[in-house]
Amino acid sequence: MQHVEHRFVKLADALNPIARPVSTFLPPLNVGRTRLLRDAADHEARREVRRRRRRLPHDQPGRARTAVREAQADAVAGRRALDRVPEAKLQARDRPDLRECPADRPGRRAGRQQEHRLRRRLVGGAVRLPAEGPVMWEELTQRLEGKLIVLEPIREEHREPLRAAAADPVIWRWMQVDGSETDGFDRWFVHALREAAAEREAPFVTTERDGGRVLGSTRFLSLRPEHRGVEIGNTWLARSAWSSGANVEAKLLMLEHAFERVGAMRVEFKTDARNVESRRALEALPATFEGVFRKHMLIHVGIRDSAYYAITDDDWPAVKANLEHRLEARR
Template sequence: MTWTDLAAVTLENVHVRLRPLTDADRDSLRAIAMDPEIWRYFVSLVRTDAEYDAYFEATLADHMAGHRAVFHITDKHTGRAAGSMSFGNMAEADARIEIGWSWLGREFRGRGVNRWAKFLMLEHAFERLGAERVEFKTDQRNEPARRALRNIGAVEEGVLRSFNYMPGGRRRDAVFYSVLRAEWPGVKRALAAAPKVRMGAG
């Protein structure tokens, strides 16, 4: 089986459940996706129901085609949909994978949901897929996300200038971070021991 097959599985602990996205998730995620703060540094922009439907359809299509493994996140303390996160850029031959496309509803931020989701995905990448490198990228302007990635031990590697277009036509400078296999045990301990660490969307 390839990473495309192995990445899209249900991951959970006592805090969160991540399961592969389905069309049935459309409305539960819609209810929390209309917060403009979610999309401030995102490569997509959702302001209306029509824009949300276009975003969801594109996301689901990526998932079904195996371009990404997209997860629906449930906060197990409330039983409610909390947001979404993905594996992408799965370069299995080079043992490299990206975690990103991350967003959470307002009431689920700062409660450990993002941290535990990242923990489960990192654990799956290193301990089941056999990744040597897990990478993240975010907008250079997104200081909360950058600070949070550093706080879990991800190493800032540099800025790729004029990396991509953003909604409105701005060219984004993208900052790359990574965790390597040799670093994972320390990062795992830090994530498990620091309940107040916040992971920003990237």
């Protein structure tokens, strides 16, 4: 009996190592006290087991619970407290080998199902976020060709032709930098190449289909493939291409690519809230006005409020018909 008494005193001390040890203030144990202490220790052990179990996912392989079962048995036997179970054992369910199905249990598929869920694509081409690194639709950066213009992924050889097209300061009035200046254009161009290389954005050069003259640039940005969302923006054209149909066809090509081939369900646009011409052009697509982000950005002329517009996959059929009609009317 004395052996039993000492065993439960040690167990109580182990279950609450921060508090003053039980053995320092309890009188010599009798049978009644032994029973009370045993019940208290058992209750604490079971409560800790429930707490540990709640932290485990429901779809883990059976071996993942082994550490907790061993800890429960040890606590009841008075060998050690649950809160002293090595953290490595409690996290054993995260080991890569537990994702594989045991050779002697071919019927268990939890590991393979979990691995499949981590890799599978969502409907419409969207993908889950990796643990680290850039996120981008593989199909997003492609050459897009229309009847008036061609959109080509930006490259170093486009630098000087784009610089010539960007020479008018009026083009950059509402942009973040003034690309009509040498330093401003170089910052804009280097940033475009960097974002393309990092796969954070998909910038294009807008060229005439007949003759190949460089007219300007546009891009996909704010990529959210895990939510099937993307933005079209950073669009500018040489003044000679304004009202030529180039912008209308560029929007048609990019929206068609986003909705019909990439699988987007939302395409958004933002512009300076003071840019009346740009807002009218977006409303003519038509894109839906969704509000103004106040003091949203700092641009080369000061603080900018951004007006947001969007088109969803539900809107796309009507928007496509309207853009095609507008282009046909120009011919």
